[in-house]
Amino acid sequence: MAKKSKLKTLLAVEDDPGLQSQLRWCFEGYEVVIAGDRAAALAAVNKYHPAVITLDLGLPPDPTNASEGLATLGEILSIHPHAKVIVVTGNDDRENAVKAVSLGAYDFYQKPVDPEILGMIIDRAHALYDLEEEYRQLLQARTTQLEGIIGASPQMQKACRMVEKVAPSDVTTLLLGESGTGKELFARALHNLSSRKSGPFIAINCAAIPEALLESELFGHEKGAFTGASKQTRGKIEYADGGTFFLDEVGDLPQPLQAKMLRFLQERVIERVGGRSEISVDVRVICATHQDLQDLIKAGKFREDLYYRISEVTLKIPPLREREGDNLMLARVFIDRFSREHGQSLKGFSPEAMQAIECHHWPGNVRELENKIKRAVIMADGDYVTPEDLELNIVDRKENEPLCLDLRHVREEAERKALQRALTVANNNVTQAAELLCVSRPTLYDLLNKYGLK
Numbered sequence: 001m002a003k004k005s006k007l008k009t010l011l012a013v014e015d016d017p018g019l020q021s022q023l024r025w026c027f028e029g030y031e032v033v034i035a036g037d038r039a040a041a042l043a044a045v046n047k048y049h050p051a052v053i054t055l056d057l058g059l060p061p062d063p064t065n066a067s068e069g070l071a072t073l074g075e076i077l078s079i080h081p082h083a084k085v086i087v088v089t090g091n092d093d094r095e096n097a098v099k100a101v102s103l104g105a106y107d108f109y110q111k112p113v114d115p116e117i118l119g120m121i122i123d124r125a126h127a128l129y130d131l132e133e134e135y136r137q138l139l140q141a142r143t144t145q146l147e148g149i150i151g152a153s154p155q156m157q158k159a160c161r162m163v164e165k166v167a168p169s170d171v172t173t174l175l176l177g178e179s180g181t182g183k184e185l186f187a188r189a190l191h192n193l194s195s196r197k198s199g200p201f202i203a204i205n206c207a208a209i210p211e212a213l214l215e216s217e218l219f220g221h222e223k224g225a226f227t228g229a230s231k232q233t234r235g236k237i238e239y240a241d242g243g244t245f246f247l248d249e250v251g252d253l254p255q256p257l258q259a260k261m262l263r264f265l266q267e268r269v270i271e272r273v274g275g276r277s278e279i280s281v282d283v284r285v286i287c288a289t290h291q292d293l294q295d296l297i298k299a300g301k302f303r304e305d306l307y308y309r310i311s312e313v314t315l316k317i318p319p320l321r322e323r324e325g326d327n328l329m330l331a332r333v334f335i336d337r338f339s340r341e342h343g344q345s346l347k348g349f350s351p352e353a354m355q356a357i358e359c360h361h362w363p364g365n366v367r368e369l370e371n372k373i374k375r376a377v378i379m380a381d382g383d384y385v386t387p388e389d390l391e392l393n394i395v396d397r398k399e400n401e402p403l404c405l406d407l408r409h410v411r412e413e414a415e416r417k418a419l420q421r422a423l424t425v426a427n428n429n430v431t432q433a434a435e436l437l438c439v440s441r442p443t444l445y446d447l448l449n450k451y452g453l454k
């Protein structure tokens with residue numbers, strides 16, 4: 001019995017009774033589940049979630065034609081997109097075999113069935129599935145650990161490594177980045193990776209609160225401290241006790257409060273407005289700004305001593321336009337997310353839309369990309385999002401980009417872009433991407449390695 005539980009499940013979709021019994025017994029190490037038609041195949045996929053599936057393209061009601069087999073393939077992949085489907089075709093049916101691969105089948109095999117060879121293809125498919133599954137789990141761990149921060153560019157990988165290093169310590173951290181680059185997301189990731197993660201994360205935006213109210217918001221007040229202070233109220237810093245306090249847009253902190261904040265950072269005690277007692281608070285402080293604090297210091301608007309206090313560690317979040325390839329990756333994630341939310345089944349972006357996404361300068365960074373895609377999902381009429389849906393202009397090219405004519409560099413850039421596009425179109429299905437690029441899978445793996453796109 002123990003041995004049986006170790007068997008891997010192989011689903012064989014085959015209508016011919018003779019072949020059914022042959023397939024059932026000839027693969028060592030597998031428990032073979034047989035399905036004779038589309039309905040039985042889909043039921044088995046749902047029940048067993050098999051890593052590898054062999055699929056006869058000639059299925060009833062019309063076994064002489066591949067249409068039912070190709071439709072079954074499409075439905076299998078829509079419910080189990082990672083399955084490795086090996087299409088089994090008639091002797092001379094190369095055309096449908098190639099079509100099946102372009103639809104996402106892993107490989108094809110032409111009848112008559114030689115169990116030894118088919119068995120090797122199945123083993124290889126299984127090994128690849130296991131590897132990819134492991135990789136998916138690693139990726140999953142990555143994204144959940146860094147709270148949904150998406151990005152494969154070296155620039156973002158570097159920033160994420162910094163977060164992992166800095167998070168466990170209590171150092172006061174300054175996040176610098178343009179508007180919409182993900183400063184708040186990073187602040188939350190720092191909190192979630194720290195020992196304070198079960199404590200509160202309290203954020204306050206200095207630019208969003210009128211100066212007259214900000215002091216009380218930050219430090220709290222005693223009853224009767226000012227007109228309207230009808231009861232004692234704790235401030236945001238006090239609420240963050242035991243957790244993380246996120247001071248957003250710190251460049252907008254008014255001068256008198258800069259002095260008070262400096263004192264808090266030095267002494268770790270606060271005094272409520274109108275209060276006389278000192279209250280000690282245990283918080284980790286993270287500040288963020290899109291402004292150049294050095295400029296503010298020079299202009300006399302920001303205290304230099306406060307700057308040194310808040311920037312024990314500084315983390316620069318790169319603008320989206322400097323993150324190689326991340327714009328398309330984020331676009332893909334957002335389109336999937338918003339299509340699901342709207343119950344839409346968009347297939348992706350038109351080639352023009354991808355070009356427009358790559359060429360746009362993204363002054364509003366990830367927030368702008370997110371908003372544009374949210375809009376496009378609502379506006380799109382066809383299967384593919386167009387530049388018009390995104391309100392992007394194809395001619396909107398990056399300005400001031402130096403013209404580089406080094407042929408090797410130009411070639412490599414073109415190659416990298418083609419790879420990224422093919423992967424986006426193929427929804428990261430390597431087999432399909434290789435088809436689109438007209439290269440073999442091993443060649444594609446080599447190229448992915450070369451450009452660090454794994």
Ligand SMILES: Nc1ncnc2c1ncn2[C@@H]1O[C@H](COP(=O)(O)OP(=O)(O)OP(=O)(O)O)[C@@H](O)[C@H]1O
Binds near residue numbers: 151177178330367
């Ligand atoms: N790397 C990323 N992966 C996924 N989503 C991201 C990423 N970066 C930013 N976002 C999303 O983009 C939006 C803007 O991010 P966030 O609010 O953290 O930026 P910000 O730098 O604080 O912007 P602002 O300066 O405008 O306050 C959010 O919806 C966030 O979830």
Ligand SMILES: [Mg+2]
Binds near residue numbers: 183248
């Ligand atoms: Mg923000």
